[in-house]
Amino acid sequence: MAAGRGTDGNYQLERIAETIQETGADIIGLQEVDVHWGARSNYDNTIQLLAEELDMYYYFAPIYDMEPAQGSDHRRQFGVAMLSKYPITNAANRQITRLSTQDPNPEPRLAPGFLEAEITIEGAVVHFYVTHLDYRSNPAIREMQVSDMSAIMLENNYNILVGDMNARPNAEELHPLFQWYDDAWHINDVQGYTYPSTVPNRRIDYIFTSPRMKIDAAQVNMSNASDHLPVTADVTILRENHSYSIRGMKSLIDYYEQRGELTNQQLINRTRLHLDILHYYEEKNRKDKMIKHLDSFVDLLTYQKNHQMISDEAYDVLVSDTEFLRACWSSEK
Template sequence: MIFSMSTNVFATNGYGEEVDINVMSYNIYHGVGLDGELSLERIADVMKDADAEIIGIQEVDRFYGDRSDFQDQAKELAELLGYHYVYGANLDLDPAEGQEQNRQYGTGILSKYPIIDSENTFLSSFGKEQRGLLRATVNVRGIHVNVYNTHLGLDVPSRLAQVDEIIDVTSSFEGPRILLGDLNAEPDSEEFQLLLEQGNFVDSFADIEDANTFPVINPIKRIDYILSSPSIEHSNQRVIYTEDFDHLPLVTEMKIKR
């Protein structure tokens, strides 16, 4: 199920042959920090400080429960930023007692620029937690960019199947592509290498030292990623060091050509 907000329309004049944007991937752990406090405002502040314009968020609640105060988290973050958004519910459960809306859990894409089309595709999950691939087609000053966001499974066989499906979906769309997400896999894993070799993606952080994102305190693994099609140029790649939540967000500047 996809939800979108389009009340804030940003100017799209100044069309050109290329655009520069800041892109972020952030696992927000349903808005609860290492201190046990729920605060979407802290997350929005990180995004604002990084000047992130397109953001993939994972582990996002929508009316899920007490742990997130029944917030519609993608919508509330979009409102804090003044951005457009789409939400993909990978879990869609009956309402909690005393509530009317279904309990949902999934991923979201926040965008400074208008979102003109979107879709959430379920990935094979083999009876485990349902995973999905959320797509948003974003009009970035006249250039249409397909942005994908995902959160892969916890075991290798599941991730290999999910990566195959992601490659099938992403290869069916033309034009610039960006893939964001918590892949639960390190760079030397078979499933990640398949994304590069068969999915024709480029790893923004391939040559960046100290790009580990998990855990937040003394991170030892890189499992969060910003990938793109080869035509997109990357610069100023950085990990945002914040101890508020359990993953470190990634940001990169991208130059996208028409």
């Protein structure tokens, strides 16, 4: 939100509030949030003011926490934040590797500013994460940050990650996020550029979701309230607790391999190959071929289970998802 400053350089928090209202978003992630930080934002607690204006719950995760300005009792803070129409049941300011902009001789070290919040939505516990990755051209810090975030998010099943990644989709350091999560923008054919907001020419702002969430829509919203354009997505939490596509199951394979619950690399590769074939037939809408190949996929999973190469949880989840997809595809024949 660029500390509340719009494309004209003026601090006007009302524009941020209006933009959020126009999107209709229920949960919002914000970067570059000032809390009593400085004159550029009138030393305001900007996230509290936004929450009051929008009648939402909020949580703030400072990256920097500095001594109060002269004549003030409030600490100067800058970081990321979230707003939610749902109550926030738990929240934490997690640490990832950072290269401080406040230190004249910074070195990479763990520092706060990775927001994690727990929200219950219609009975489902969702973990919402907000991040702002390093802006420098050298990707080394971003690579470490992605690794740190991924390790934290592996602790939970239903995750939504939003933020300014300061890297384009083809950046190698972002590859793990695209591998383990669904990029909300994948359902669109257009570029989805978000920066700079005046003449956008790159996509560096993202929404990632766990495999068992369905992306119904994603869009970039026009606004002059900040230097980035806001990106929004409509997300459905699958109440059946199943992956809704082969894409989701491929993400689960990556997830379980990362957790060490799939142990034989050769069979992991064969499992991925099966899913690649199924994904091909899924895109071609060849339901007959898809259902046939599901049988051999289950056989492969069963072989791994019989030889203790897959955890009970991974086996049960993947077989359950297979049966769910079989039922869906059979009903569409």
